[in-house]
Structures are given as C-alpha cells and as structure tokens.
Amino acid sequence: MSTSAIVMMLIAMLVLWGGLAVSIWNISRYQGEEPEAVQRDL
Numbered sequence: 001m002s003t004s005a006i007v008m009m010l011i012a013m014l015v016l017w018g019g020l021a022v023s024i025w026n027i028s029r030y031q032g033e034e035p036e037a038v039q040r041d042l
Helices: 003-029
Strands: none
Touching: none
16 A cells, blocks of 8 residues: 555545544433423424
8 A cells, every 4th residue: 555545544544533422422421401391392
C-alpha cells in the first residue's frame, strides 16, 4: 500500500470511530426526563 492510501485509511478510521465515540459520549451525557404523557394531534 502506498503512503497516501495509508493516510486516507487512517483519516477514514478516525472519522468513523471518532463519530461513534462522540455519539456514545453524547448519549451517556444526556440526563433528560421523558414526559409522562404525550398528546399528539394526528
């Protein structure tokens, strides 16, 4: 593999795994309360 292919692979891995880590962190940080009753007009 060429150097440019390795660099692009590392960037792609960083974007994918970084996005997963940030989304997990965001979900675990959220401490909101669910509403007791939801009323929707259909």
